Structures are given as structure tokens and as C-alpha cells.
Amino acid sequence: MQLTASPKFGFLIDMDGVLYRGTELIPGADRFIRELCKRDIPFRFLTNNSQRTRRDVVARLARLGLEVEDRHVFTSAMATARFLAQQKPGGTAYVIGEGGLLTALHQHGYAVVDHAPDYVVVGEGRTFNLELVEAAVRMILGGAKLIATNMDPNCPTQNGLRPGCGAMVAMLETATGVKAFSVGKPSPVMMRAARKDLWLPTDETCMIGDTMETDILGGAQLGFHTVLVLSGGTKAEDLPRYAYRPDVVVPSIAELADMMDVCDWCPPWRTTPAKAAPSSMVFSSTTFEDLPVAAMSTKQ
Numbered sequence: 001m002q003l004t005a006s007p008k009f010g011f012l013i014d015m016d017g018v019l020y021r022g023t024e025l026i027p028g029a030d031r032f033i034r035e036l037c038k039r040d041i042p043f044r045f046l047t048n049n050s051q052r053t054r055r056d057v058v059a060r061l062a063r064l065g066l067e068v069e070d071r072h073v074f075t076s077a078m079a080t081a082r083f084l085a086q087q088k089p090g091g092t093a094y095v096i097g098e099g100g101l102l103t104a105l106h107q108h109g110y111a112v113v114d115h116a117p118d119y120v121v122v123g124e125g126r127t128f129n130l131e132l133v134e135a136a137v138r139m140i141l142g143g144a145k146l147i148a149t150n151m152d153p154n155c156p157t158q159n160g161l162r163p164g165c166g167a168m169v170a171m172l173e174t175a176t177g178v179k180a181f182s183v184g185k186p187s188p189v190m191m192r193a194a195r196k197d198l199w200l201p202t203d204e205t206c207m208i209g210d211t212m213e214t215d216i217l218g219g220a221q222l223g224f225h226t227v228l229v230l231s232g233g234t235k236a237e238d239l240p241r242y243a244y245r246p247d248v249v250v251p252s253i254a255e256l257a258d259m260m261d262v263c264d265w266c267p268p269w270r271t272t273p274a275k276a277a278p279s280s281m282v283f284s285s286t287t288f289e290d291l292p293v294a295a296m297s298t299k300q
Ligand SMILES: [Mg+2]
Pocket: 014, 015, 016, 017, 018, 209, 210, 211, 232
């Protein structure tokens, strides 16, 4: 029997530092996404930010010139709500977070309460204050389980950094002595759920991201192909400190589009580096072989 359908592959794409920085689109991001849409290559935007609903994210991307649909967005809020609905259907949650998280929990049959919840759930937001923390501490000590949408310590902004969800969760962990369960990247809970949303097997899924500790670590743990872009928080000179590595390193998503052009948008891992790599691309196999082994094993 002859197989005629071309094999599918697809991308999970981090947003901040890959598609945009602050309010500025990263050059080439719009072309990359247009090509994926034109060629019917499946993709999801994978963000740890639980603040916005997928509709909010789509509207924000449209302002930047990226035209996508709700189904293309997968947030840590969605992953958290799905996870809790599996763990305890119809449960209750006290939420420190905003619309994206509240909406996702409601959509998955959760009631948001302020007394004796099953879970205390923490996400991104600007409404964080000590009153909320004090209430959450009492609930956790009373038996509520502590869930974090993600443990990112900080998030980049136009003005530098703002404290991330992980920083707020650390306050609750310290006050209660209870460790949070985190659902967002690099947790396999979110990475696997996003891959299943693409309807693709592990070895046909590629994670594109700018952060080693979340995007690349999560991708590597799940067995996805990984592409690190240097347009966000990671510099090429940082890479030797990590015990794991991306498959491919590119200056930005624009160079990944150039690489995909060379092989007519076939999966990059099915082409040889010599054929696929423009001069601006760094393949980790050649990058890391030249590095001292001891220097690569210091950071997990
Ligand atoms: Mg990022």
C-alpha cells in the first residue's frame, strides 16, 4: 500500500521574546505565521501568562499585525483549568489572578469561592495584595491545595522586569510551608496537553522558545524537537551553563523562516544541516561539541 498523504508536523510557539518584545513585533514573526497558515502547518501559541483569555491574546496579536484564531492560543490558565477539572470535576477554587484564569476555570465547571475552597490557584495579575495573600494562607493551612499556573520568577516588560507568578507563589509557600504544584511550562502537564491539542505525535512536534528554563527544558523533557531563538532573554554565551540543549539555535524566528524556505517548509529535522542551514544559523550539534564538558553541567 502506498501512502500518499504528506506526514504532518507542527509547532508550539512561545510568544514573548519569540513573536514580540513588549509592544513591538519581532521582524519576521508575521511572515513565519503567515507561512504556517498558508501551508496548513498546525501550531499553537504557548504562553505561561494566565492573565488573558485566548480571545484577549488574539486581539493583542492582531494589533501587532498577527492574524490568528482563538484555537491557536494555549495558555497556562487553560492548562490549569483542564488539569483541575480532571483531578476534581466540579471543584471550587480561590483565585489570585485575572480574567484569563477565572474564565478558564468557569468554562471547566469550577466555582470561584472565597471560603474553604478545594484549591488556591495563583496566576499573573496586577490585583495582588497582602489581603488576598492572608486569605490564601488561611485556606491553604485549612487544607486547600496550592496550585500555580506557572513558576516564572519574572516577566519582561518595556521597562525591564516585573515580578512573575513564581515570585507571588513563593510568598505563599514560605508563609505556609506548602509546596505549590505548577502546571505551566516546563511542566509536562501543559507541554503534553498542548501537544495533544495539535493532534500530533511527540516526534512531529517542535517547541520554539526564547527561555531555556521553560520552553527548551519542557520540550527536551517531553522529547519534542526544540528551537531556541536569541531574540528574547537568552544569549548565546549563556548556553554552556545548561545540562540540556536545544536542537537548533537561531538569532530570531526570521532566520527559522529562512531555513524553512530552503527545504520548502518540510520539517527541519528531516533535512541535513548542510542543506538547511543559512550562514546565520547555529546548529547546536556543532556549537556544543566545541564546549568544555565541565562547563555544560552546572545548571539544571
Ligand atoms: Mg518567552
